[in-house]
Amino acid sequence: MKIRDFFTTYFVEDKELKRSLNLVILGVCFGIVFFNVTTGAPIAGFAKELGFGDLLYGFMLAMPVLGGAIQLFASYVLEITKKRKLIFFLGGFIQRIPWIFIPILPFFISDKNLLFSLIVFLLAITAVGGAFINVSFMSWMGDLVPIEIRGRFFSHRSMLATFVSFISGLGIGWFLDRIHGLIGFAIVFILATILGLLDICCFFWVYDPPMKKSDFSQVNFRKMMKSVIKDSRFFHFLLFAIFWNMALNISAPYFNIYMIKYLKMSYFEIALYVQIVSNVITILSVRMLGRLIDRFGNKPVLIISTLVVSFLPYIWCFTTPNNWLFFVILVQIFAGTFWPGIDLTFNNLALYLSPNENRSFYIAVLNFFVGIVNALSFIFGGYIIEYVAPPIVAFINNVTGLHLVEYHLIFILSGVLRFTFSRIFLPRIHEERSKPVEELKNHIVKKIKSKI
Template identity: 35%
Template sequence: MNGEDKIGIDLRQGLRNSIYDGAFAQIMSVLTSGIFLTGFALLLGANELHIGILAAIPFIVQLTQLGSSFVIEQKGKRKRTCLAFASVNRYSWLLVFAILLWRNPEQSPTSIWILVGASIISYLFGSAGGVAWLSWMADLVPQEIRGRYFAKRNMILAIVGVVVTLLAGKYLDLWKNLGANGEVYGFLSVFLIAVICGVISLHFLKRIPDLEKEKPKKEGLGFWKMVKIPFGDSNFLRFALFSASWSFSVNLASPFFAVYMLKDLKMSYGLLALVYILNEVSSILALPLWGKLSDRFGSKPVLSLTTLATSLLPVLWLLTVSSHFVFIIIILQLYGGLFWSGLNLNNNNLLLKLAPKENNSIYLATFAALTGLATAVAPVLGGFLANELRGTTLNLGYVKIYDLLFLFLISGFLRLVSRIFLQKVTEPKEKPVGRMIRALGRLGTLNVTKGFEPLLNYVYLATSRITDFIEKKENSMKNEKMGEDDQN
């Protein structure tokens, strides 16, 4: 076996182990975040302040990636760094068992702060290790298959997340009637399962090769000089500003869609869980398509289409004032899952493309810091606006806008505005978005009948022409602006 064959085998095994690692890490993530972390916190007596802190932690700690990226750039050793941080991330959840020191943990104020402390440690080290993992994967996954590979990986992780959420929810229901502290023990057993799955994921993480030789990098470059490097890359900075402004626009309203469904529409938790699962199913089915489009046309064209589609989504929630709101919400969740899967996949892929191999970890860390800060601030401001808009009503005849619907409209408008930054980003070898839309209309996977084909072809052709026209106008305006700058 020659050296090239061995590298090929190591790569295939590494990509397979990355999927296994991701699957078990996803189980741990689902069981220690979201509805389970919130449910456990509420059981321990958490108030709005505690819930707000828990929600903000994952995003605030992304600022630490700047420090970990400096270590990586100076010392290399991405795999060793990632494993060290990931190990602390997994084992830190064992700290929640300290609440058993109290006889009635749900009545002790200290219990909730133990949970908050465990969350801070876990997310802190998970975030610090995340930049090493991204830098590692950027070199491991060949660019020509990156879209399809991460589409497959994300699809598997989404399926795992749906199954684990359903099973864990049913499992916790069994503990409710088992006497004093029964539900507390139920949550603790869930967290123990999460730690075990996290440790299993470490086993597969260790088996992934780091194809780049471990070597020191630029020993003499100081921290602040290294932090400034990404800010000198105008194309990358435009993309980072787009992602930060987009994250802010989305998270301004995203925590309040569930509030709107529960409080305003009086939906049950069971129905709420069902519509979210439909969103995940739609996402899973669409991921292979977005992966192929990304590899063929580039990530930016896919982002241009999916950001436009998801910008309209908050506005469509105005239709839920109808008496048929359940049917409308189901359609919106299927629609959202379809386009959000393509957006998330290609946002990550474009990040990996634009971050150069040299100093790529500091690029990834800067990106995470900017988007994390924007994402942490947005829901706090959104909560303030939600309180201020409570009781406000605007009757437009067919549509009545009130309370949180105003916040949804603001979010949709800001999403459209944030797309300005995306249009100014340049991706190597990107194809026109109009060409992608025309190709999308010819895909055999649509399985439409002959009677609908002429209509669909007309819609796709018209859409692609409009998109090409807008793109030409934007390029013309950009060239005129550059000409003016040259004259000045």
């Protein structure tokens, strides 16, 4: 078996499709390093090194995701021009090239306010590129990947990305612990950017199927927005996406800061006990999840996965600088098992519930709302930590004798909102091919008993 066929040969027969799918998988092996660096512990450490507080850190992370707010325009351009491949490349390069300059600026600018403003400006440019690349990628994959193999394909893609993620994470963590200060961050960010550009370049040889015909010459965004909202199947999924992401992202960016500032974990320890543990578990579970999705549908897998993930923030509240190892590993075992179930089913449902015609517009509407919610949630979480949590945490500690810190408050809030919103909105999503949750539960229990 040829290396290039390793990941798709056993479930794809068409040679041209096989080649394209393998290139999509190869690309994510480069891209995952870029995203881990620009959204994970390195960017948190970079913000800390620059002296930015939690609120400014939230603003930094909010800018790239605000690109969702212009995805409606990106969708319009895509549907008018039908130049999906060209738009993907332009968006990809615009999204990633500014990251070469972001870690270099602190060497030349000492004024913190000016530095923050310039970084935010560059991040806004990446947001524009991200809007175009996200819309074109989802539209492209919706037409390229046959629906009957999407679960298996994206699970394989996720598995390999996970493997590359923990290998690169260890190397980056080891490097940052030894090359301290801005020089270390500059080297890591520039290297990650180069890999991110290689990700984009892989798509030069990916087949781009003809887009479905649609007349956007007289497009009325107001009417199109109404049509999306009136599409009850997609609208219920949209509601879940909005509220679920709000619940996640008031806390999500701050776990890395919490580990660095409060738990005093090194970058290598974060890579080893956070990335490695969860990624190894993901590699072991993601193929099984893909098969479960193809057999039982996306909805039951998503229901079970969100239920478990809703309780993970509470475990962090038991961690201290002296006892964090057990609790961090416990969280990552559950995260590595169930987070892929959320990621895979979310993307699959977005493609499944959006119509073939004007799919990019539906995806743009989804990303428009999710992008705005994510950005506001990042900022809101930082605001709570800096201005709301201190008096509340001080009062609770004085009354109960506990030793909570400000981060614990948003962890608890996030857990409550995750559980509440998933239980409210998930049952309303309609997927014809999905089977009852009980059937999936019984299948899992039966498998577990057979292994005992």
